[in-house]
Amino acid sequence: MICNFCYRHCNIEEGSSGFCNVRKCIDNKIVSPNYGYLDAIAIDPIEKKPLYHFLPGTKTLSVAEVGCNFHCDFCQNWQLSQSEKSDTIKQIKPQELIDYALAKNIPSISFTYSEPIVWQDYVVDTSALAKEVNIKTVMVTNGSFSKEARESLAPLINAFNIDLKGDEYYYKNVCKGELKPVLDGIEYMVEKGCHVEVTTLLLEEFHTIEIVEKLGKLLKERGVEVWHLTRFFPTYKMNDSDETSETFLARMIEVAKGSNIPYIYGGNSSSEYSTYCNKCKKKLISRNDFTNNIEKECKNNIKNGKCSYCNNLIYGIFS
Numbered sequence: 001m002i003c004n005f006c007y008r009h010c011n012i013e014e015g016s017s018g019f020c021n022v023r024k025c026i027d028n029k030i031v032s033p034n035y036g037y038l039d040a041i042a043i044d045p046i047e048k049k050p051l052y053h054f055l056p057g058t059k060t061l062s063v064a065e066v067g068c069n070f071h072c073d074f075c076q077n078w079q080l081s082q083s084e085k086s087d088t089i090k091q092i093k094p095q096e097l098i099d100y101a102l103a104k105n106i107p108s109i110s111f112t113y114s115e116p117i118v119w120q121d122y123v124v125d126t127s128a129l130a131k132e133v134n135i136k137t138v139m140v141t142n143g144s145f146s147k148e149a150r151e152s153l154a155p156l157i158n159a160f161n162i163d164l165k166g167d168e169y170y171y172k173n174v175c176k177g178e179l180k181p182v183l184d185g186i187e188y189m190v191e192k193g194c195h196v197e198v199t200t201l202l203l204e205e206f207h208t209i210e211i212v213e214k215l216g217k218l219l220k221e222r223g224v225e226v227w228h229l230t231r232f233f234p235t236y237k238m239n240d241s242d243e244t245s246e247t248f249l250a251r252m253i254e255v256a257k258g259s260n261i262p263y264i265y266g267g268n269s270s271s272e273y274s275t276y277c278n279k280c281k282k283k284l285i286s287r288n289d290f291t292n293n294i295e296k297e298c299k300n301n302i303k304n305g306k307c308s309y310c311n312n313l314i315y316g317i318f319s
């Protein structure tokens with residue numbers, strides 16, 4: 001039986017699992033035994049996804065089942081992503097999650113931490129219900145959708161943060177994945193008018209100036225407007241690698257600006273990466289940490305999606 005959740009389209013024999021180890025063939029059907037068994041549930045600032053141009057200053061209800069269709073040596077959440085079986089004993093049905101978000105007055109639910117593509121049946125069911133009660137949905141993903149997944153998720157998900165991890169070599173050797181389906185995923189979601197921000201985790205030993213220039217060009221060609229470059233910290237199979245320095249990040253941010261993508265931010269950094277109008281250059285949202293009053297500042301400085309100083313349209317969803 002073929003699974004159509006991601007670009008791999010695994011052909012799974014009875015009693016076996018696909019590459020992700022969480023989709024299984026049982027009684028001639030592809031099923032998700034972990035459906036609704038959430039191994040992580042937390043309330044985060046939306047900025048932590050990272051999303052800087054989507055409901056700034058609000059909280060999001062972050063949830064995850066286990067599993068991933070890549071095996072990145074540097075995975076920051078490998079305990080969740082590389083696991084195949086839930087440790088949770090209680091299933092949380094989509095409606096229960098929605099009720100919880102409503103009770104807590106949280107405006108969005110984020111499918112995050114592991115790879116939601118491999119548990120997209122739960123994502124789709126929950127997002128359809130969320131739409132009915134005007135709760136927004138967010139997917140933080142490696143972007144390697146199947147065609148079928150792209151088509152079913154685009155109308156349901158309000159905002160995507162998609163990783164663009166590196167070049168072909170990097171995807172193949174460090175992530176056990178592929179670049180092309182990710183680029184296709186980014187292109188499709190931008191074309192469909194979904195809110196898209198992209199993240200690249202920078203490792204000094206892999207991300208050269210040429211690679212960052214190439215990634216910037218690929219994103220610009222696909223119409224991406226927000227790009228986060230974030231610092232790596234040693235973990236999982238790369239526990240012996242050096243952390244990415246602030247100096248390296250700052251240098252790569254300058255390289256990335258050469259792409260003319262209008263909003264470029266550093267992440268996992270002690271530097272402040274605020275939002276400036278890309279026309280008049282006035283500061284619109286200060287972001288020295290996630291505890292200051294971002295929501296209020298955003299309401300003052302971005303009105304009807306436009307800069308309050310010069311009326312320039314700012315990419316994003318602000319209310």
Ligand code: SF4
Pocket residue numbers: 003004005006007008009010017018019020021022023069117118
């Ligand atoms: S989600 Fe992807 S990796 Fe997992 S079984 Fe389906 S096609 Fe294979």
